[in-house]
Structure formats: structure tokens, C-alpha cells
Amino acid sequence: MAALRIVLSGTEMHTYRFALKLPRQPVLFLLFAISLPLCADEAIRRGLGPEPDSLHIHRAQGLAAVNLLRDLREGLTTYDAAGELAPGVAESWEVLDDGKRYRFTLREDAAWSNGEPLLAGDFVRALHQAVNPADVAATAGLLAPIVNADEIIAGEQPPEALGVEATAERTLEINLKRPTPWFAEILAHPVAYPLHETEGAEGQNVAQLAVNGAYRLADWTPNAVIRLEKNPHFHAADQVNAEVVEYFPIEQPASELSRYRAGELHITETIPAGRFEWLSDNLPDDLRIHPYLGSFWLNINLRHAELGRSADLRRALALAINRDILTRVVIGAGEQPAWSVVPPGIDGYQPAMMPEAAMSQPEREALAKALFARSGAAASGPLRLQLRYNTSGVHRRTAVAVAAMWKQVLGVDTELFNEEWKVFVNNRRLGVVTEVFRGGWIADYADPGSFLDLFRSGSEMNFTFIASERFDELMRASDIATGTERQALLAQAEAVLLEEMPAIPLYYYVSRHLVNPDVRGYVDNVRDVHLSRYLSLEQP
Amino acid sequence: MIQEGIVRHGIGRLVSLIPTLLMLITIAFFLIRVAPGGPFDSEKPLPPEIRANLDAKYHLDEPLVQQYFRYLGQILVLDFGPSYQYKDWTVNELIARGFPVSLTIGGLAMVLAFVFGTSIGIAAALRQNSAVDYGAMGFAMLGISIPNFVIAPALILLFAVYAGWLPAGGWDWSVQRMILPVVTLALPVIAYIARLTRGSMIEVLHSNYIRTARAKGLPMSQIIRRHALKPALLPVISYMGPATAGLITGSVIIERIYSIPGLGSYFVTGALNRDYTLVMGVVIFYGVVIILLNFIVDLLYAWLNPRIRYDEAS
Numbered sequence: 001m002a003a004l005r006i007v008l009s010g011t012e013m014h015t016y017r018f019a020l021k022l023p024r025q026p027v028l029f030l031l032f033a034i035s036l037p038l039c040a041d042e043a044i045r046r047g048l049g050p051e052p053d054s055l056h057i058h059r060a061q062g063l064a065a066v067n068l069l070r071d072l073r074e075g076l077t078t079y080d081a082a083g084e085l086a087p088g089v090a091e092s093w094e095v096l097d098d099g100k101r102y103r104f105t106l107r108e109d110a111a112w113s114n115g116e117p118l119l120a121g122d123f124v125r126a127l128h129q130a131v132n133p134a135d136v137a138a139t140a141g142l143l144a145p146i147v148n149a150d151e152i153i154a155g156e157q158p159p160e161a162l163g164v165e166a167t168a169e170r171t172l173e174i175n176l177k178r179p180t181p182w183f184a185e186i187l188a189h190p191v192a193y194p195l196h197e198t199e200g201a202e203g204q205n206v207a208q209l210a211v212n213g214a215y216r217l218a219d220w221t222p223n224a225v226i227r228l229e230k231n232p233h234f235h236a237a238d239q240v241n242a243e244v245v246e247y248f249p250i251e252q253p254a255s256e257l258s259r260y261r262a263g264e265l266h267i268t269e270t271i272p273a274g275r276f277e278w279l280s281d282n283l284p285d286d287l288r289i290h291p292y293l294g295s296f297w298l299n300i301n302l303r304h305a306e307l308g309r310s311a312d313l314r315r316a317l318a319l320a321i322n323r324d325i326l327t328r329v330v331i332g333a334g335e336q337p338a339w340s341v342v343p344p345g346i347d348g349y350q351p352a353m354m355p356e357a358a359m360s361q362p363e364r365e366a367l368a369k370a371l372f373a374r375s376g377a378a379a380s381g382p383l384r385l386q387l388r389y390n391t392s393g394v395h396r397r398t399a400v401a402v403a404a405m406w407k408q409v410l411g412v413d414t415e416l417f418n419e420e421w422k423v424f425v426n427n428r429r430l431g432v433v434t435e436v437f438r439g440g441w442i443a444d445y446a447d448p449g450s451f452l453d454l455f456r457s458g459s460e461m462n463f464t465f466i467a468s469e470r471f472d473e474l475m476r477a478s479d480i481a482t483g484t485e486r487q488a489l490l491a492q493a494e495a496v497l498l499e500e501m502p503a504i505p506l507y508y509y510v511s512r513h514l515v516n517p518d519v520r521g522y523v524d525n526v527r528d529v530h531l532s533r534y535l536s537l538e539q540p
Numbered sequence: 541m542i543q544e545g546i547v548r549h550g551i552g553r554l555v556s557l558i559p560t561l562l563m564l565i566t567i568a569f570f571l572i573r574v575a576p577g578g579p580f581d582s583e584k585p586l587p588p589e590i591r592a593n594l595d596a597k598y599h600l601d602e603p604l605v606q607q608y609f610r611y612l613g614q615i616l617v618l619d620f621g622p623s624y625q626y627k628d629w630t631v632n633e634l635i636a637r638g639f640p641v642s643l644t645i646g647g648l649a650m651v652l653a654f655v656f657g658t659s660i661g662i663a664a665a666l667r668q669n670s671a672v673d674y675g676a677m678g679f680a681m682l683g684i685s686i687p688n689f690v691i692a693p694a695l696i697l698l699f700a701v702y703a704g705w706l707p708a709g710g711w712d713w714s715v716q717r718m719i720l721p722v723v724t725l726a727l728p729v730i731a732y733i734a735r736l737t738r739g740s741m742i743e744v745l746h747s748n749y750i751r752t753a754r755a756k757g758l759p760m761s762q763i764i765r766r767h768a769l770k771p772a773l774l775p776v777i778s779y780m781g782p783a784t785a786g787l788i789t790g791s792v793i794i795e796r797i798y799s800i801p802g803l804g805s806y807f808v809t810g811a812l813n814r815d816y817t818l819v820m821g822v823v824i825f826y827g828v829v830i831i832l833l834n835f836i837v838d839l840l841y842a843w844l845n846p847r848i849r850y851d852e853a854s
Contacts, residue, residue, distance in 0.1 A: 051809075054627035062584060135597070136590045138582075154589045155713045206628045220630065222637060223801035224711040247709060250799045254693065262700040262708035409542070422577030422814050429585050511558055 083525025099179030571687025646787030683731025
């Protein structure tokens with residue numbers, strides 16, 4: 001039995017991908033079948049959500065791919081176990097010219113997984129490629145703070161004009177258009193990772209590429225498993241505990257939960273909607289709910305005649321919604337009612353709250369009725385609105401509850417439209433049929449600007465089409481300000497936004513995982529970043 | 541004479557495959573393009589320059605008809621192109637990796653369904669209106685009416701979560717990971733085949749030549765084996781053609797619930813992501829499989845049914 005387990009539990013399991021293997025002896029097979037879910041091995045097994053769209057740093061867009069790339073590669077900066085920004089390939093950096101120039105010193109022991117040293121030139125080459133319009137990175141927009149990035153993407157300048165320079169073998173300088181306080185965090189994103197000089201040709205097999213992270217790719221079977229093994233050339237390899245990490249793309253949260261309960265996963269990507277209560281009763285030690293840098297809100301298309309005309313109407317709609325019921329009863333997975341667009345949890349920033357946050361719900365509803373009457377929206381018969389959301393159980397329940405609350409408090413008739421994702425994003429972008437529609441944002445970097453930039457007039461993410469002079473002015477002022485002055489300007493801008501109310505904040509997102517109590521080194525954090533290099537399994 | 545007829549018929553059928561496929565390709569190509577949104581619509585709208593570059597790279601900036609003929613040209617050399625969503629893979633690679641998995645699960649399910657379905661059906665037919673008959677047909681009715689998205693989680697809960705005998709999902713070519721999906725996939729087919737077999741077996745058993753065989757004093761087991769089985773299986777065989785095609789090209793529900801890397805989920809993810817090349821690839825692949833299987837069913841028919849012969853006269 002012991003010998004059998006070694007054979008079965010080792011790394012052999014995923015190697016015969018193409019050959020159909022059936023055990024020859026039925027008895028052996030029976031033992032195999034019985035022992036499998038119980039067998040212990042050193043691999044940490046994690047749920048991944050959907051199949052990653054790409055493991056190429058410039059083509060990856062989805063969260064699944066980004067999470068994998070954080071294990072396989074490392075930027076100048078990275079995250080520590082608690083999800084805080086930490087030095088990565090760069091051991092230190094200086095901020096010069098009042099925040100417009102960064103000088104990074106690369107660590108001496110930075111290396112590729114093939115043993116070759118990793119030098120500043122590897123970053124320069126990768127960044128040139130990322131903004132090259134011929135094959136531009138999907139997330140190249142994140143590099144916009146770098147000098148000439150936008151011009152290169154638009155084809156007005158050659159890629160070599162990018163404000164990035166290797167001033168020595170291990171010294172890299174990056175020039176910015178203007179001080180960008182969150183810039184160091186951009187460098188932890190895959191779009192700013194280095195590339196080995198052999199990488200870039202079409203048709204390369206991703207599995208064979210040299211990487212520079214704590215792990216390297218051992219096996220990738222689409223929609224089944226992505227197996228990573230420890231990279232011995234990683235600079236902190238001696239601190240990496242788990243030899244093998246396996247990621248399982250499982251799109252169905254219910255299936256992920258079954259596999260977790262059967263002992264096949266150590267960490268899940270999420271929990272199924274509606275199972276929060278059951279899980280807190282039955283798996284309280286495994287359930288990890290933690291604030292997340294994201295907000296859910298309802299966008300309002302200000303091009304709509306009635307909705308665009310009156311801020312009173314928009315505020316009435318916002319106040320008529322009972323967020324306590326919404327978060328506690330309708331969604332119910334630990335989300336917190338939101339009274340601001342920017343979620344709490346960003347260092348040094350105090351979100352501007354809707355003043356009505358301090359009121360009781362009956363007071364808010366009374367105010368909502370008064371504002372609604374003042375807006376004159378129901379002057380000629382009851383107001384009819386359309387509420388759109390992309391397919392999701394949580395969105396549907398939220399929409400139904402909101403419609404009921406609007407009906408009850410304001411007498412507004414709401415028609416619900418469930419749209420498939422691609423249809424939804426298309427309608428949202430065009431802004432012709434949209435009235436009220438699902439909105440929300442998860443921060444790319446821990447900065448209030450990540451949320452507030454969405455509402456600048458002219459932003460391609462401004463789906464509400466708000467063009468507020470006051471807001472834009474405060475945002476422009478914040479662009480050239482620094483430190484607490486900048487945070488104060490951003491908070492003022494957010495306050496303006498909440499007055500104009502182009503978006504109705506409903507709740508702040510939470511991250512939801514099941515984590516096996518045997519897993520060590522897993523720290524809940526607002527970025528929900530959990531690099532495998534910090535994790536280990538306590539052998540029972 | 542008969543062989544020559546079959547060969548002629550086979551060639552004819554294979555040639556008729558071409559216009560059918562062409563029609564399939566044409567309809568699928570233009571239908572998926574009619575759907576709103578495109579492969580590059582995502583959470584963050586791409587800057588127009590990037591979008592234009594991507595469109596040019598994938599030839600999406602050309603007139604639709606030109607794209608259509610470009611695609612037809614690609615298919616002639618069996619190149620389904622790159623996947624828009626899974627950017628590290630070509631559609632050929634995805635099909636090459638997904639199909640063996642779906643074929644294994646679907647094939648095993650079909651074998652299981654055929655063996656159990658016909659056995660149950662024959663047993664029920666021989667003891668018509670007995671407890672065996674009612675039991676078998678009751679089971680069949682259940683098997684048909686309980687959808688597999690109910691059966692699958694129930695089986696997982698029972699055998700993986702509570703008992704811990706089998707894994708709850710995933711795929712590594714090991715037999716214990718195949719058991720639950722194969723059984724789930726086979727159950728409704730077993731039920732359907734059992735009902736089909738019972739019905740046709742009862743009909744055959746009432747026919748004159750069976751009565752003659754019984755009158756001659758042949759034992760029942762021989763009558764079934766030598767005279768009744770082949771004609772009774774005819775409706776089962778004709779059902780099995782398209783059913784096998786459906787099973788071996790993957791079931792979305794089974795694949796999602798058991799996290800199996802088969803072809804089935806590509807139909808859905810491909811369509812939802814507007815991954816034009818992936819959708820086209822799996823649709824064409826499915827089309828070819830279904831046409832080939834129907835062809836095989838035709839040949840089996842000739843072997844099973846002495847009244848059908850592909851000779852000059854027919």
C-alpha cells in the first residue's frame with residue numbers, strides 16, 4: 001500500500017496526457033480509486049477560476065492569468081506575504097526629480113530559470129515590446145505614466161523613444177511624465193515584467209520560455225491543470241517552501257467547493273453564491289472573507305434625458321436603496337454597505353462619504369421622497385427606468401431588490417435586462433440604450449485615482465458620460481499635487497462625484513476563499529494577492 | 541455485388557459531405573458575426589490604435605466576405621487559426637487536446653449505455669408486464685427525466701464528498717476520475733436505449749418468422765440471439781449515430797461540473813467570448829463527426845437488416 005501510494009501520489013499523475021492508460025489489474029485499480037483522495041503529497045493545490053487567457057506577459061488580461069504570472073515571474077517590485085508592495089528584481093530604488101524619475105538597482109542574484117543573469121536590458125526590451133503598436137500589450141495602458149508611452153502606442157514615436165534606460169548592467173532608469181505616486185505598484189503588474197532575449201517570436205511554446213519567478217511551468221493541460229515546480233534559480237529559492245503548486249481552472253464555484261470538500265484543493269478561488277451561511281456554520285475555520293479593494297455601484301447614463309437632467313433624481317434613487325438589507329439578506333457574503341466610490345483600505349486616503357451615511361434608513365427614505373418630488377421626474381405619470389446587468393446570480397438578485405426598493409419608496413417602475421457579458425460591455429461603451437446599469441471597479445493599484453479616473457470626462461471608461469467641470473478641475477489639480485495635499489484633493493473630487501451622483505455606490509467587495517487550515521503563510525489582504533512562494537503545508 | 545454497392549454508396553455519401561459542410565461553415569461563420577460585441581470587447585475598452593492593430597493582425601478589418609473566403613482557404617489546409625481567447629493556443633491544438641478526452645468519456649459512456657441499455661431492454665421485453673418490466677421501465681423513465689445537472693452533483697456528494705471513494709472532478713487520464721462522469725453521461729442514454737430496445741424487441745417477437753422459429757421448437761435463447769436481436773437493434777443503431785456524435789464531442793454540463801478538459805465547453809466559452817475561430821473550429825469538427833457517424837450507421841444498417849442492400853437495384 002505504501003509503495004502504491006508513492007507511485008500514485010508523486011508527480012507522475014499528470015504526465016501521461018496523451019496516452020490513455022487503464023490499470024491492468026482490477027484490484028490495484030480499486031485500491032488506487034480508494035486511496036487517491038486521501039493521499040498526501042507536498043503540492044499545494046489551488047483553484048484558479050476560469051482558464052487563463054494567456055501566460056504571455058503582454059497578452060494576459062484576466063485575473064487568473066495575472067495570478068499565475070505572479071508565481072512564474074517577477075517585476076522590479078512585487079508583493080510580500082501580506083499583499084504589501086515589496087522589492088522584487090530591484091533590491092532598491094531612488095525617486096528623483098520630484099517623483100519624475102525612478103532609478104532602480106537590480107539585485108546581483110537576479111537570474112532567469114535557465115541560470116542566465118537577469119539584467120536591466122531585459123526590462124528595457126520587454127517594455128519596448130509592450131508599447132510597440134505592431135503587437136501592443138492589452139494592458140499597455142497601465143504604462144501610460146512613462147514618458148512617450150501614449151505617443152508610441154498611437155504610432156507617433158518609435159518604441160525606442162520610451163522613457164526607459166539601462167544606465168548600467170544592473171541599473172534601470174524610468175522617466176515619468178509627471179509624479180505618479182502609485183507607479184512603483186505598476187511595476188509589480190505582468191505588463192512591466194522583464195523578457196528573456198529569446199522571447200518574442202510568434203509560435204513559441206510558452207512552456208519552454210525562461211521565467212524569473214519563484215516557479216516555472218512544468219505542465220499545462222488547458223481546462224484541467226497547470227503545474228508549477230520550484231525554480232532553483234529564483235533569488236529567494238531557499239525561502240520557497242512548496243516544491244510543486246498545482247492550479248486547477250474550475251469555472252463553476254459549486255464544482256470547486258465539491259473538490260475542496262473532497263480534499264482535492266487547499267485554496268479555492270471563490271465560494272458559490274448563496275453558500276456563505278452554510279460555510280460559516282460548517283467550515284468556519286476554512287472560510288476567509290476579507291475586504292477587497294473593489295466597489296460595486298450602479299452607473300447612470302447622464303445622456304438619458306430624465307436621469308441626466310436632475311441630480312436630485314439620481315440622489316433620490318441612491319437614497320431609496322436599503323443597503324443593509326441588500327448586503328445582509330440579498331447578497332449576504334460579508335459585503336459592507338458602500339457610501340463612497342473608493343473603498344476603505346487605501347493607505348492615507350479617507351474616502352469622502354455620502355452625508356446621508358449617518359442617517360437612519362427611514363430618514364434617508366423620507367429625504368429620497370422629497371428629492372424625488374423636487375426633481376419633478378414623476379410629474380407626468382410614474383417614472384419608468386431600465387436596469388441592465390451582465391449575467392450573474394448576484395447581479396440578478398441585486399437588480400431585483402433594487403427595483404423593488406425603488407418601487408416601494410419612489411413608485412418607480414423598473415424594467416430589468418439581463419445581458420450576456422459581450423453584449424453588456426458593448427452597450428455600456430456605446431451608451432445609447434443604457435439608463436441605469438451595473439458598475440463597479442476593482443483597483444489595479446492601491447490608489448484612489450484607480451477609481452476616480454473612471455469619471456474624468458474623456459476617459460474611455462467613463463460609461464456614465466459625466467462631464468463635471470468641478471470634478472475634472474480637482475482631478476487635474478491632484479495630478480500635480482503630492483502627499484496629503486493630493487489625497488485631500490482626491491477626497492474633494494470624490495465628494496463632488498457623490499453630489500452629482502453619476503454612480504450609486506451599493507457595497508464594497510470582499511474576497512472570499514476557502515483555505516485549508518493546514519496551509520501556512522496565507523495572509524488575508526485588501527489586494528487579495530497570495531503568491532505561492534510564501535505558502536507551505538503543515539504536514540499532519 | 542453487395543460490396544461494390546456499399547463502396548459506391550460510401551463514396552457517394554463522402555462526396556455529399558462537402559456541400560453539407562460548406563453550408564454548415566457558411567451559416568456558422570455569418571451567424572457568430574451577427575452576435576453583438578467582438579473578441580476584443582472587454583472590461584476596459586482598448587484604445588482605438590490598439591484595437592485597430594489587433595483587428596489588422598487577425599484580418600478583422602477586411603470586408604466580411606473577404607474574411608469568409610480567407611477562412612475557407614485556411615480550412616482547406618486544415619488550419620483553424622489561433623484562438624482569440626486562449627491566446628497561447630491554436631484552435632487545432634485545443635481540439636487535439638480536448639477531443640481525446642471527450643472521445644474517451646463519450647465512447648466509454650456509449651459502450652456502457654449500449655451494453656446496459658440493450659440488456660435491460662431485452663430483459664423487460666421478455667418479461668413484458670412483469671415486475672422486471674415495470675422496474676426497468678420505471679428506472680428508464682427516471683433516467684430520462686432527471687437531468688444530469690442534478691445527477692452529477694448528487695453523485696459527487698455521495699461518492700466524493702461523503703464516502704471519499706472517488707475524486708470530485710478533474711482530469712489526469714486515471715480511471716477513477718472517469719467513473720463518475722462516464723456514469724452520469726451514460727445514465728440517460730441507458731434509459732433511452734432500454735426503452736427503444738424493449739419496444740422494438742416486443743414488436744419483433746410478435747412477428748411471423750419468430751413464431752415460425754418457435755413452432756420449429758428452437759429454444760428461446762437461440763431465437764433471441766440468432767433471429768430477434770439484429771432486427772430489434774435497428775432503431776437503437778439509428779439512434780446511436782447522432783447520440784454518439786453528441787457524446788464524443790463533449791457535454792458542456794458534464795465538463796463544467798466535473799472540470800473535464802473536453803471539447804464541449806469550447807462551444808459555450810467560444811461563443812460567449814466571441815472567439816470566432818474556436819467556435820468555427822468546434823462546429824466544423826462536430827459536423828464532420830456527426831456526418832461520419834451517420835455514414836457508419838448506414839453501413840451497420842445494411843449489415844443488420846437484410847431488407848436494405850446497397851446494390852444497383854435500390
